[in-house]
Amino acid sequence: MAATSELPPEFIVKIDYDRCRRCKRCVMNCSFGCMHFTDRVVPEHKLCVACQRCVTYCPEHAITVTKNELAYKENANWSPELRKNILKQAETGGILLVGMGNPRDYPILWDHLLIDACQVTNPSIDPLREPMELRTFLGRKPDRLEFVERDDGEIDLATEIEPQVRLDVPVIFGAMSYGAVSLNVHRSLVMAAARSGTLMNTGEGGLHRELYPYAGNVIVQVASGRFGVHSEYLNTSAMVEIKIGQGAKPGIGGHLPGEKVDEDISKTRMIPVGSDAISPAPHHDIYSIEDLSQLIYAIKEATDYEKPVSVKISAVHNVAAIASGIVRAGADVVTIDGFRGGTGAAPMVIRDNVGIPIELALAAVDQRLRDEGIRNNASIICAGGIRSSGDMAKAIALGADAVVIGTAALVAMGCRICQKCYTGNCAWGIATQRPELVRRLDPQVGSARLSNLLTAWSLELKEILGSLGVNSIESLRGSRERLRGVGLDSQTLELLGVKPAGVGQ
Amino acid sequence: MRGNCYIPSGCSVSGIMSESGRRQDGNAIIKSIALMHDRANGLGGGFAAYGIYPRRSDLYAFHMMFDDMAAKERCEEHFKDRFDIVLDEAMPTRPGGAYEEETSGRWGERGVQPIINPPVLWRYFMDVPEDKTKFVSDREYVVGEVMEINSTIDGAFVASSGKNMGAFKGVGYPEDIGVFYKLGEYKAYIWTAHGRFPTNTPGWWGGAHPFCLLDWSIVHNGEISSYGINKRYLEPFGYKLELRTDTEVVAYLFDLLVRRHKLSIELAAKVLASPFWDDIDRMPDRERRIATALRQVYGGALLNGPFSIILGHSRGMVGFNDRIKLRPMTCARKDDMLYMSSEESAIREISPDLDEVWSPRAGTPVIGELDEGVA
Structure with missing residues (x-):
């Protein structure tokens, strides 16, 4: 996003200048070009993506990144994200590109599923004391196995198993x-x-x-x-x-x-x-x-x-x-x-x-x-x-x-x-x-x-x-x-x- | 008749077999299971017996339970076009019968009568019409019919469907059930028995053990914690799991593995209670290849959770435990007799002087087979 964009910054980078020792580690760590150093560290809020790299690596814990709370006036229908997207598209005329998975608030069904456990009628098993097997084979399996009897009377597998x-x-x-x-x-x-x-x-x-x-x-x-x-x-x-x-x-x-x-x-x-x-x-x-x-x-x-x-x-x-x-x-x-x-x-x-x-x-x-x-x-x-x-x-x-x-x-x-x-x-x-x-x-x-x-x-x-x-x-x-x-x-x-x-x- | 609850169960099991095929009456097995009265709670008991119908050994003996006479009529209407009924009759019973020993006396203390409200019990000796078996074997045909009756005919339940064998089961203490069914008047070379301690109470006669399909019978002490996947594994093969109990999966798995997939009993037991990977990795090459393939292909058939099971079939009896032996089983031999039971005392009760007594290792089947040449 060009610095001349009218989009308000998404995040605000706060530097605690009392703690900052001007080591410039944040400047070196920020890969988005957000941190500048003149006589002290000056953040360019618009460039911050809240990746937390500077926050993590500041030896003095002098940096916090917060949301730019009122960048967009509150509106239950027109969320900040919608307005941000429209502004971006109005400026560029392009498809909005994103990284990582869908962040929207769709139902997560995993969180609506619960797992059973044993009580009395079947004993639970202590995995620290008993074998507990996770071994898994991926690949096509036959529906059934066939065996042949060898000359020595022992049986052997007759079905050929595909690679697993x-x-x-x-x-x-x-x-x-x-x-x-x-x-x-x-x-x-x-x-x-x-x-x-x-x-x-x-x-x-x-x-x-x-x-x-x-x-x-x-x-x-x-x-x-x-x-x-x-x-x-x-x-x-x-x-x-x-x-x-x-x-x-x-x-x-x-x-x-x-x-x-x-x-x-x-x-x-x-x-x-x-x-x-x-x-x-x-x-x-x-x-x-x-x-x-x-x-x-x-x-x-x-x-x-x-x-x-x-x-x-x-x-x-x-x-x-x-x-x-x-x-x-x-x-x-x-x-x-x-x-x-x-x-x-x-x-x-x-x-x-x-x-x-x-x-x-x-x-x-x-x-x-x-x-x-x-x-x-x-x-x-x-x-x-x-x-x-x-x-x-x-x-x-x-x-x-x-x-x-x-x-x-x-x-x-x-x-x-x-x-x-x-x-x-x-x-x-x-x-x-x-x-x-x-x-x-x-x-x-x-x-x-x-x-x-x-x-x-x-x-x-x-x-x-x-x-x-x-x-x-x-x-x-x-x-x-x-x-x-x-x-x-x-x-x-x-x-x-x-x-x-x-x-x- | 059919409860809507699933019933996990505790229990006692006992089995007796003469490997030379000698037939003996049901009094011994009743005595054995009666000793373990306290392992049951009066909500289910039953027996399977092999060799009981020698004169009709070429016919499928269907032991049926009906909610009422209307259900019986519906079922007979169903049978009419599907089987040749050679003989049908009421199951001989002694209503109100009770085992005369002290154990059953406790019913009286609680003000309950033994063997109450039996369903309509009827048995049919039937042949499969020839035109029905053009495309499937008669055994396959019978399996399909059993599935259909149990799942579609309201109020009708097939307790057993094998040849020259039968299941006798119901709600009550097993020793009382044995007396109710007059088991002293039958002779069999294999007897298995079950006393039940279900942890809730639908009081359903069909839900008692043994579970039978063709000549397979299962008595089971335990709970199949892998029931969910075992059921889903079996369904695509055409098995309908309608009985709301985990034990039926064991019967169907044996039917699938041994009858349809032609695995030996030993291999089937290795599927149901498979060796651990650590042990498989140490096996010699051929065994390792076989054990690995069995686990890869039949993972959905692995039985997990605590169980001791006695499987009966017309040529023998197999006892086995889960992979870490969470339920008891003791075996013993005396002359041509093989005994299996939840407790050694239940064996000593009927055969005090034994040649050999042992507790089988976890996951290792004990296999009793009729001697070769015994018909």
């Missing part, structure tokens, strides 16, 4: 492309995934060669721009994902501005330095489900049928039927991304108004696949809006095999959700390619923090399983009987397949 990917914790890091995020973010994610026995997802920007040794913990994505996709890339993975849609912007493509395409990104994405990387809205070789099937099998051919293929779609109205088609088209995993999922950049009108809540989409897909008798044929990954281990447990109980965290992972690495990812100025070194900012995130520290988060969530999930009186994740997965709804209307309950709180089994 093992997770020690049912949480996967979400797709965030190298370009949208820094290489240090990819390094942190992949190291944490390796340490915690799970997967990270490259997003659509390819995989930097430096990370090839981590192939076993990587989902490589194939998106509509096909950036960085080549045979070796496909085979440097645990799983391949075809990205059809993203929860934050269903039906919308992507655009990485040329300024971000440096030497390394250029090599990884296989595009010239400085050129815009534009992902088309659709895959131009997929205009139908049968086209998708061709791409699934093309990838399977390219990877020698050794890796599960996932298809990621946004949660839209007809998600259940689409997911069913995807499974029948040959996908081994379906990833559903809810409308609260994050993004580096999306048109605000799409992010805030398109798609459906992941809770309903997940419930609909799981039930549809069961109704059609094909639930075993694919794993379901639930993405977009998982904020805590409680959300994770509820998602698994609704039917997910595993969940995805994107925003939560970024927050663990320092993100303050200031929603300016698309500017390339991320003060925390996450959504940026500016070398002086990128190095703010130390991959050793980032990966340790991510692993800590996964460890904490695993422990919490084990506590939940123990209180439910079960000792394996299979007994939670799809067990909607252990969920109850509060404050939900009967139709929502029916769609979720969950009884209202107060009703017994």
Whole structure:
């Protein structure tokens, strides 16, 4: 936003000059150019995005950032945000661009679901003293197993099982492309995934060669721009994902501005330095489900049928039927991304108004696949809006095999959700390619923090399983009987397949 | 007749089998389950018996419970076009019957009579018409019919539907139920029994154990904490879980795994009470491959929560516990007899001098089979 804009500042930066020792650390830390130094620190309020970087790093705790309370006169109908947006568009004539997931006050169904626990008739289990199993396998499973008797009288497996990917914790890091995020973010994610026995997802920007040794913990994505996709890339993975849609912007493509395409990104994405990387809205070789099937099998051919293929779609109205088609088209995993999922950049009108809540989409897909008798044929990954281990447990109980965290992972690495990812100025070194900012995130520290988060969530999930009186994740997965709804209307309950709180089994 | 409540239950179980196929009357099993009177609370008891109808062993014996005569008529109307009824008759019962020992006397103290308000109990010996089995096996056909009767015919319930076997169950203490059904007059090579302590009270005869489908019978002490997913796992295979109790999933899972998927009883038990991953990881290659595949493919069939279960079928009896043995089970042998029970005392009560007594390990099935050559 130009400093000449008529928009009032969103935030006010207050400096306590009695405490300030003029060390200029805030000036160095602010990546949005808000802090100036003449004989003392002078903030340019209009440029502040409330990323909290200066506040966090001021050694004297002399900085506070507050809302510019009366920037817009109070009006219950015309919120400050609406007026701000109109002013911006009146000045620029452009589509409003935003970062991160949908911040609007839509109902969050996770917060209306409660989990059961044992009392008397079935004992709860203490996860610190008894085994508690979270191991999960992603991939297509047969409906049944067959066995043969060998010459020595022992039996052996006759059914050939398609490739499965093992997770020690049912949480996967979400797709965030190298370009949208820094290489240090990819390094942190992949190291944490390796340490915690799970997967990270490259997003659509390819995989930097430096990370090839981590192939076993990587989902490589194939998106509509096909950036960085080549045979070796496909085979440097645990799983391949075809990205059809993203929860934050269903039906919308992507655009990485040329300024971000440096030497390394250029090599990884296989595009010239400085050129815009534009992902088309659709895959131009997929205009139908049968086209998708061709791409699934093309990838399977390219990877020698050794890796599960996932298809990621946004949660839209007809998600259940689409997911069913995807499974029948040959996908081994379906990833559903809810409308609260994050993004580096999306048109605000799409992010805030398109798609459906992941809770309903997940419930609909799981039930549809069961109704059609094909639930075993694919794993379901639930993405977009998982904020805590409680959300994770509820998602698994609704039917997910595993969940995805994107925003939560970024927050663990320092993100303050200031929603300016698309500017390339991320003060925390996450959504940026500016070398002086990128190095703010130390991959050793980032990966340790991510692993800590996964460890904490695993422990919490084990506590939940123990209180439910079960000792394996299979007994939670799809067990909607252990969920109850509060404050939900009967139709929502029916769609979720969950009884209202107060009703017994 | 059909309660609207779900019933978690505590309980006692007992099973007796002659592996040589000798048939004995029901007095011993009644005596055994009567000893564990205090594990039940009078809200359900029942027995399964194998070998009781040798002269009609080629016919499906349907033990039916009806709310009233109108329900019976509705059901018979349903049977008419679907089965050849060779014989139908009232179940022989002794209304007001009670086990004469002190334990049952407590009913009197509480001013309650044993075995009250039985539903209409009727049994049908039926054949499956040939034209019904062009596309499905007769067993598949019978399963479909049982599901349909239980879910669509109001007031009718199939207590058992196997050949040469039957379930005898109701609301009351098991020993009184045994007397009510005159089990002393039947002879069987396998008897299983159940005394029930449900933690709420719909007082529904159909809700008592054993649960039966074809020749499978299940008596179960425990609660299936994974019921929610087990039910959703079974539904796409055509099973209708209408009985509002967790035990029926066990019967249907065995039917699915053993009859339809052709797994051995041992493998089915490994599905229902699977080994832990830590143990699987230490197995030799072949076993590890099998155990891993079973867990990957049949995760929805894993039974979790506390249980000890005795499964009966026409060729044998299987006892097993949950993976961490949260409910008791003791087994014993004497000559050709195999015993399983919640308590050792209930075995000693009928066979004081045993060859061998042991407590099976968690998740490890104890399998009794008829000797080869026994018809």
